Amino acid sequence: MVLEGLGKSLNSALKKLFGASVIDAELVKELVKDIQRALLIADVDVTLVKAITERVQEKALDENLPKRISRREHIVKVVWDTLAFFLGEKAIPLKINPGKPNLVMMIGIQGSGKTTTIGKLARYYQKRGIKTGAICADNFRPGAYSQLKQLAEKSNVPFYGDEQEKDAVKLAKNGYKIMKEKGVELILLDTSGRHREETGLIKEMKDISKGVKPQEIVLVIDGTLGQQASVQAGAFKQATEIGSIIVTKLDGGAKGGGALSAAAATGAPIKFIGTGEGMDAIEPFNPTKFAGRLLGMSDIQGLVDKVREAQIEVDEDATMRIMKGKFTLTDMMAQLKQLKKMGPIGKVMEMMGLQYKLPEDIASVQEENLKRFEVIMNSMTKAELDEPKVIKASRVKRIAHGSGTSVKDVRELLKQYENMKKMMKQMGKSRKRGGRGGFPNIPGMPGM
Ligand SMILES: Nc1nc2c(ncn2[C@@H]2O[C@H](COP(=O)(O)OP(=O)(O)O)[C@@H](O)[C@H]2O)c(=O)[nH]1
Ligand SMILES: [Mg+2]
Secondary structure (H helix, E strand, O other), X not given: OXXXXXXXXXXXXXXXXXXXXXXXXXXXXXXXXXXXXXXXXXXXXXXXXXXXXXXXXXXXXXXXXXXXXXXXXXXXXXXXXXHHHHOOOOOOOOOOOOOOOEEEEEEOOOOOOHHHXXXXXXHHHHHOOOOEEEEEOOOOOOOHHHHHXXXXXXXXXXXXXOOOOOOHHHHHHHHHHHHHHOOOOEEEEEOOOOOOOHHHHHHHHHHHHHHHOOOEEEEEEEHHHHHHHHHHHHHXXXXXXXXXXXXXXXXXXXXXXXXXXXXXXXXXXXXXXXXXXXXXXXXXXXXXXXXXXXXXXXXXXXXXXXXXXXXXXXXXXXXXXXXXXXXXXXXXXXXXXXXXXXXXXXHHHHHOOOOOOOOHHHHOOOHHHHHHHXXXXXXXXXXXXXXXXXXXXXXXXXXXXXXXXXXXXXXXXXXXXXXXXXXXXXXXXXXXXXXXXXXXXXXXXXXX
C-alpha cells in the first residue's frame, strides 16, 4: 500500500481510540500526540503538523455533537476531515474536452518521473476511450527519445519525436501539429528538465509554453523528496502558471506524506499519484479517499449509516452487568440479535479498519438458529437462563423435550453461550490492559 508506514501508525492511533473505555481530554491528547509523531516521521512540515493537530484537538471534544453520532465516530471523522483538508480536499480530474486536441505539458526536474508518468497516463486514458499521444520535446537526455517511444509503443499510442532536432520549442510545435492531424484528444508533452536548478528549466518551459499554449501544465514531483518538494513546487509556481501536480514514487520512501502535503500547500491540485515503476502504477488522487485509506477506513460514512440503520439501542444495565463479568443466556440472545441487525459484522469491522475476526460460529448464527434458541430458552427456568452452568444432562433432555427440539440443539445453544462468554471475558481483559486490541466500541453493543 502507498505510504504504508504512515497509514499503519495513524491506524494504530485510532485503534487506541476504539479500544478505550472513556473518551476524555487525556485520551484526545494522546491521540493528537500519536498523530503528530506519525506525520513528523512521514516528513510533514512541522508548522503543518501543528496546524493539523490543533484542528483535531480543537474539534475532537466539541460539545455540539450532531444527534446520534458517537464521540468515537465524531473524532474519527474530525481526523479524517482534517487530513483530507490538508491534502486538498477536492478531487479535481484532468480537464479534457473530448474531440479536441488537449495539450498537457509535463514539467519538473530530471528524474522526477515525467517520462514514466506520460507512459502511464497514455495507457490510463487510452483505456478509458480517450485517444492519447505522446510528444518528446526532451532533446537533451540521450535516452529520452527512445524511452518515451518505447512506452508509447507498449501502450499503442501515437508518438512524435525527432532525434536530430535540437530546438525544444520546434519539437513541441511539430509534434502538436502532427497529433492534431491524427485526431489525438490528449497530447502529452514531455520536456527535458535537464537543469538541477530551476532557472534554466523555467526559461525553457516558458518558451515551450508560449510556443504551443498547453491547456494544462503539470508539475511532476518526486515523492521521496518529502517536505523538500515545497521548495521546488514554490519555485515553479512562482515562475509559471502550473495547473496541477503529480507526485510520483509514493511507493518508495517514507517521506511521501511530506511531499503530498507540501504539494497540496501550493494550492495547485494534485491530480495523480505515481505508485510504482510499472505502467499501471498510477492513481487519480482523491484527498478524501486517500485520507480514509491512510486511516485504514474505506468508508466512514458507510459505517455510521450501518450502525444507524440498525437502530441499535444501548442497554446500560446490561452493559454494566456484562462488564462486571456477569453474562447470562438472555444477554447472549440480545447480543446475537443486535449482531444480526447490523448485518454482516465482518463488513462493519472492515469499515472500521479493524482486522478483527469474529469467531466463525458466532458470525454465522442464522436467523433460524436464533428462533430455535429462543424456543429452547422459553423452556428454561429463570435460574437456568441466568446461570446456564446449573443445567445438567437430565435437564438438557427435558428442555429439548419441552421445547420440541433435540438434545443436540440444546447443546449447541449452550456451546454458543460458552464461546461468547469466553469472548466477553477476553474483551474485558484487554479493556483493563489499557483498551488496546479490544473490540471497537460499537454503540449499543453492551460490553463490546
Ligand atoms: N518506484 C517508482 N519509481 C518511479 C515512479 N515514477 C518514476 N519512477 C522511476 O524514476 C526514474 C526517473 O523517471 P523518468 O520518468 O525517467 O524521469 P524524468 O527524468 O522526469 O523523465 C525511473 O527509473 C522511473 O522508473 C514511481 O511512481 N515509483
Ligand atoms: Mg524524461
